[in-house]
Amino acid sequence: MNPIHLLHRLCMGSASRWRNLYYRALGVNIEKYCWMRQIEIPRHWADITLKGCALDRGVTILASGLPKKDKIRIGCGTYINRHTILDASNKLWIGSNVMIGPMCFITDSDHTPVEGKDVKSQPMRLGETIIEDGVWLGAGVKVLRNVRIGKFAVVGAGAVVTKDVPAETVVAGIPAREIGGKV
Numbered sequence: 001m002n003p004i005h006l007l008h009r010l011c012m013g014s015a016s017r018w019r020n021l022y023y024r025a026l027g028v029n030i031e032k033y034c035w036m037r038q039i040e041i042p043r044h045w046a047d048i049t050l051k052g053c054a055l056d057r058g059v060t061i062l063a064s065g066l067p068k069k070d071k072i073r074i075g076c077g078t079y080i081n082r083h084t085i086l087d088a089s090n091k092l093w094i095g096s097n098v099m100i101g102p103m104c105f106i107t108d109s110d111h112t113p114v115e116g117k118d119v120k121s122q123p124m125r126l127g128e129t130i131i132e133d134g135v136w137l138g139a140g141v142k143v144l145r146n147v148r149i150g151k152f153a154v155v156g157a158g159a160v161v162t163k164d165v166p167a168e169t170v171v172a173g174i175p176a177r178e179i180g181g182k183v
Contacts, residue, residue, distance in 0.1 A: 012037075023050075032076060044071070047088075052076035056102075058083035065089035065109075065124070075133065080104075090126035095133035101157065106131070106143040132167070 019036040027045035032052035039055045041048065044063035053074045055061075062085065063071050072088045074080070075096035082102040086092055089109040094100075108129040111122040127146035131137075135149050138157030149155065149165040156172025156179070165171050170180040 029070075047071035049073045053078040053080065055080050056082045056084075060085045062087045063089075065126070081139075088129075089124055091128040091130075093129075094131045095135070095151075097134050098131055099136045101137055101139035101141065103139060104137055104141045104143070108145055110145050 016036045019039065020030055020034060023041055023045065024030045026041075028041060029046070029049040031049065034050045034052060035054040037055065037057040039059045039061070041061045044067065047063040047068055047070070048061060049070050049072070051074065053076065056079070059080050059082070061072055064087070068090070070093075071091060072086055073093045075094060075098065077097040078094055078100070079098075080100045081104075084100055084102065084104040085106070087105070087107040092106060092108045106129060109124050109126050111119055112125050114122050125145065129143060129145060130148045131143070132149060132151040134152040135155070137143070137155045138159070140158045141155050142160045143149070144160070144162050147161050147164060149161065150167030150169065152168045153165045154170045155161060155165065155176060156170070158174070159172050159176040160174045161171070162175040165176065168182045169178055171177060172179045
């Protein structure tokens, strides 16, 4: 290996280990070493559990609302690509060995439309968003409130997932719908 590449890898590895220590000190529950590039976890650190996952550059993990253990949970072997946002107010769980493409948005809540009120003053509708083991989300996928994506399902790039996706199913489109048989 080229000495410059080796030095680069050593520096990136050291930076990742420091991020593990930093976020653990803030209260994030890190159960196994997590590979972390330049990520952002701005608040509610105790609501987040990371277990042996990989978080690439620009990933934002945002826990809002009242404190709750395991509000956001990411399983072992899961890789979350660049500039993806996880936004949870109640429960957003991602299983093991999940692959999430770049620039995805995954949430467990939204606003209740109330006539005559601006969006800022509308109450939040809380839900649960679950992505089971072995799922693959393509680039730019949006996963909305109260969705369960079953084991080994595949979601095509740019899809907007508004309802449950059965295990081993391929979906795509806006809104996402089945485009093929079982994986």
